[in-house]
Amino acid sequence: MRRPPPAPLAAFDVEALLAQVEGDRQLLTELVDLFIQESPAALAEIRRSVEVADAPAVERAAHKLRGSVRNFGGRAAGEAALSLETLGRKGALEGAGAYVSSLEQEVHRLVSEMHHYGSMPSS
Amino acid sequence: MKILIADDDSVSRRSLQGALVRLGHEVVAFEDGAGALTALVEADGPRFAILDWMMPGMDGLTVCQTIRQRPGPYTYVILLTSRDRQADMVEGLGAGADDFLTKPLDVVELRARLRPGERIIALQNDLIQTQQALHHQATHDRLTGLWNRGRVLDELTREASRSQREKASCAVLLADIDHFKRINDAHGHAAGDAVLQHVGRVMQSSLRTSDAIGRYGGEEFLFVLPRADSEGGRDVAERVRAAVETALVSCAAVELRVTVSLGVASSAACGFDAATLVQAADEALYRAKARGRNCIDAA
Numbered sequence: 049m050r051r052p053p054p055a056p057l058a059a060f061d062v063e064a065l066l067a068q069v070e071g072d073r074q075l076l077t078e079l080v081d082l083f084i085q086e087s088p089a090a091l092a093e094i095r096r097s098v099e100v101a102d103a104p105a106v107e108r109a110a111h112k113l114r115g116s117v118r119n120f121g122g123r124a125a126g127e128a129a130l131s132l133e134t135l136g137r138k139g140a141l142e143g144a145g146a147y148v149s150s151l152e153q154e155v156h157r158l159v160s161e162m163h164h165y166g167s168m169p170s171s
Numbered sequence: 172m173k174i175l176i177a178d179d180d181s182v183s184r185r186s187l188q189g190a191l192v193r194l195g196h197e198v199v200a201f202e203d204g205a206g207a208l209t210a211l212v213e214a215d216g217p218r219f220a221i222l223d224w225m226m227p228g229m230d231g232l233t234v235c236q237t238i239r240q241r242p243g244p245y246t247y248v249i250l251l252t253s254r255d256r257q258a259d260m261v262e263g264l265g266a267g268a269d270d271f272l273t274k275p276l277d278v279v280e281l282r283a284r285l286r287p288g289e290r291i292i293a294l295q296n297d298l299i300q301t302q303q304a305l306h307h308q309a310t311h312d313r314l315t316g317l318w319n320r321g322r323v324l325d326e327l328t329r330e331a332s333r334s335q336r337e338k339a340s341c342a343v344l345l346a347d348i349d350h351f352k353r354i355n356d357a358h359g360h361a362a363g364d365a366v367l368q369h370v371g372r373v374m375q376s377s378l379r380t381s382d383a384i385g386r387y388g389g390e391e392f393l394f395v396l397p398r399a400d401s402e403g404g405r406d407v408a409e410r411v412r413a414a415v416e417t418a419l420v421s422c423a424a425v426e427l428r429v430t431v432s433l434g435v436a437s438s439a440a441c442g443f444d445a446a447t448l449v450q451a452a453d454e455a456l457y458r459a460k461a462r463g464r465n466c467i468d469a470a
Contacts, residue, residue, distance in 0.1 A: 068276075068277070068278060069186070069189060069190070069278075070190075070193060070278060072189060072193065075185070075186070075189040078185060078189075079182050079185055079186055079189075082181050082182050082185060083182050086181060086182070108225075108227055111225050111253070112179055112180050113180075114253065115178070115180040115182075115183045115223075115253055115274055115275075116180045116181075116182040116183060118253070118274060118275040119182050119183055119186050119275050119276070120182075
């Protein structure tokens with residue numbers, strides 16, 4: 049089983065994201081807060097669905113989290129989620145555990161970078 | 172413009188909502204397809220929808236297919252996808268989608284893809300307004316604003332067969348302004364028009380909300396009174412007569428007193444055929460006129 053390569057760059061590019069929300073810092077902060085708040089449950093849902101081998105649930109949950117992380121760049125996390133989504137759709141969950149670990153790691157990295165952004169002065 | 176969005180992922184939903192609000196749109200947001208569908212099929216629901224393709228429960232594709240099967244105003248639908256594949260595009264267009272947006276959201280692309288939808292909705296609104304204006308013109312009398320002859324006769328036909336079906340009664344009144352030609356001759360046609368408008372208003376305001384009135388001919392007005400027997404018809408006719416007699420018409424610095432005569436025909440006496448009812452009311456009206464005007468008579 050080939051593991052996805054770790055992303056070398058920062059996952060969270062504040063300048064690019066601010067451009068994407070057209071400079072609306074308040075909205076970006078809101079989006080970040082939503083993600084920090086909701087991603088743990090999303091990850092837990094994916095892990096649980098893999099453990100009980102519920103392939104359609106894996107596909108759904110991974111798809112949803114992929115949509116979420118892609119709002120923040122989150123390329124590496126997005127790719128791990130896409131792999132899980134594909135495995136879920138095919139109903140072939142062998143080896144999904146590695147992707148779950150990789151996804152968790154990338155999401156945690158994204159969240160810690162977000163916390164760093166949150167502690168920065170807001171101008 | 173009011174835009175409905177549906178996405179089960181709250182970050183994507185909030186991000187799209189933010190972008191649309193920045194563009195000056197009013198946004199209603201849903202986290203599932205079922206809620207979105209309920210709002211879209213409401214009579215004054217949003218005419219523009221941006222739906223995530225994949226949602227648990229009812230997905231965006233199904234919402235789109237469902238609203239396309241319904242009659243009524245067009246809803247412009249953009250499907251949100253995270254894949255950019257030809258097969259998806261073909262399936263989405265087949266389901267009735269108008270356009271696609273790929274996730275993650277790109278505001279430049281969003282803005283560009285909103286425009287064709289806005290054009291279509293604006294065209295549709297123009298069309299609906301024109302249809303409504305034409306429908307109004309086709310069913311109303313221009314001078315008095317009341318229903319025209321065709322519309323009030325349609326109403327009578329409908330009401331008569333409904334009453335017959337439900338074994339209820341209904342009544343018809345025919346009113347005619349007394350000595351209308353004299354008003355025209357003495358004060359001019361503008362005064363005559365003012366009298367018609369005034370009498371129309373006074374008569375309409377003396378009716379129950381379920382009663383209908385239309386301008387039947389030159390100075391004749393036809394009333395359709397659901398659930399009225401002979402006596403009920405006479406009561407309304409007398410009320411209308413008294414109301415017109417009491418209200419003075421002010422026109423070009425003169426105050427005119429105008430009266431009307433009325434003929435009453437009820438289904439109890441004449442049956443449920445619309446033409447027969449009108450004919451009987453007309454004959455009763457003729458008798459009222461012969462008796463000296465400003466009075467009523469019944470079939």
